[in-house]
Amino acid sequence: MPLRVLALLAALAVSAPALAQDRAAVEQQFRGWLEQTIWPRARAEGVSRGTFDSAFSGVSLNWELPDLVPPGTTRQTPRTQRQAEFGAPSKYFNRGSVTGATSVGRRMAGRHASTLAAVERSTGVPGHIILAIWGRESGYGRVDIPHDAFEVLGTKGFMSTRADYFTDELVAALEIAEAGHAPERAMKSSWAGALGQPQFMPSSFLDYAADGDGDGRADIWRSEADTIASIGTYLNRHGWRPGRDWGFEVTVPRSVSCTLEGPDQGRPIRDWAAMGIDRVSGRAFPEHELNGEGFLMMPAGRNGPAFIVTPNFYVLKDYNMSDLYALFVGHVGDRIAYGMGDFETSWDPVGTMYRSDIAKMQRGLQARGHDVGGADGLPGFKTRRSIGRWQENTGRAATCFPESGMTSALAG
Ligand SMILES: [Ca+2]
Incomplete structure (x- = not known):
């Protein structure tokens, strides 16, 4: 055995018990932090000592959570993140998740018809949209949500890469x-740290959780009516526009550039229609939508389905900042309400790419003066249309989507 390996094994043998000792010391520091930092803040927000003691009774640090930065260590980029494979958009719409969310959603639409109707009257948000979010977040309450909120928020407030954020959320959880x-x-x-069936962060709970069953509490863990009312209230307060759809699948003629995508390039839906964009259903856009603002949304560029979305699509993104999330919710909502089938246009296969490859392309685009919204390895609309503009500028056919061959072209 090489000497270096022997030395490493010896070091490990020494460090294992040392680690246990370190952890015990860190647990002590955690207890001190709860008492000296969290308790004064909680008390100032009206939290009683009894609530505080009960919340942390039996709670210790959870060392298995991601993104931890224990005292005395420095932040390290986890290897898994560096090597993360880019998930093709089609994976988000795999048959099991879509049909599962739809079929259970239909049953829930029947079981909660009167609650959904009441929440739609008070918030303007259609029941099928609320159902689709509930299905996506927690499988209509069927997904096990295993962690104690005080253990997770306490650990991440005390020692994580976003400690200040989670400390605020911990105080909010004590108020709840x-x-x-x-x-x-x-x-x-x-x-x-996301709570209950609608997966609210504690600060969102304080702002938007609602009582749907009239018992005076917003119990988003155990009450389905409270969950429905809370999701409706969240979307209402983020600007949901009653009477407007979320969006429509369309065909985009070659004469319309995919670089016109994005929430900052809106125009009346009648203008998009005049440019030759049609609904795949063969029906015209609803009359009442024509003067409303619409936005081109092409989550896979030219390599998949395209959409004209309304401002409500971006309200869905306030729930979870991802085009694919908002599209999943709108699409499953359509299936629940109207029995709609799959997207008309299929998703082209995506070759294996890592998020690090896409981040490299993003840096190449930035170096050429493009706004990609940050080199995070995720192809959001700013990255997609910047790819399209670069393709158009360099005489390529614009696809507005990353391909593995682009990395080297953009590096030079
Ligand atoms: Ca309630």
């Missing part, structure tokens, strides 16, 4: 406990 919306041990969250 103080108000008695749910028993503390019932306040379950995802590993990222």
Whole structure:
């Protein structure tokens, strides 16, 4: 065995018990932080000592969570993130998730018809949109949400890459406990601290959680009516426009450039129609939508379905900042409400690319003066249309979507 390996093994043998000791010391620091930093802030927000003690009773640091920065260490980019494969848009719409969300959603539409109608009257948000979000976030409450919210938020507030953010969320969670919306041990969250069936961060809960069943509490963990009312309230307060659709699948003629995509390039839907953009259904755009603003949205550029979306699409993105998320919700909503089938246009296969490859392309586009919205390895609309503009500028056919061959072309 090479000497270096022996030395490494020896070091590991020493460091294992040392690690346990370190963790015990860090747990002590965590307890001190709760007492000295969190308790004064919670008390100032009206949280009682009883609520505080009960929330952290039996809670210790969760060392399995991602993005932790224990005291005395520095942030390291996790290897998994560097090597993450770029997920093709089609994966987001795999048959199981779409048909599962649709069929259970239809059953829920029947079971909660009166609650959904009441929430639509008060918020303007159609029931099928609320159902699709509920399905996506927690499988209509069927997905196990295993973590104790105080364990997750406490750990990430104390030692994570976004400690300040999670510290604020931890204080908000204590306010929720103080108000008695749910028993503390019932306040379950995802590993990222999102609460209950609609997956609200605690600060969103304080702003938007609503009581749908009239018992005076907003119990988004156990009450389906409260979950429905809370999602409707969230979208309403983010500007949902009653009476408008979320969007329509369309065909985009070659004469219309894919670089016209994006929420900052809106025009009346009647203008898009005049440019030759048609609905795939063969029907005209609804009369009441024609004067409203519409936006071109091509999540896979020329390599997949295209859409004219309305401002409500961007309200859905306020729930989760992803075009594919908002499209999933709108599409599943359509299937629940209207029995609509698959997208007419299929998603072209995407060759294997890593997020690091896309980040490289983004840096190449930035060096050429394009706005890609940050070199994060994800092809959002700014990246897509910048690719299209670069393709048009260099005499290529504009596809507005990353391809593996572009990395070298953009590096030079
Ligand atoms: Ca309630």
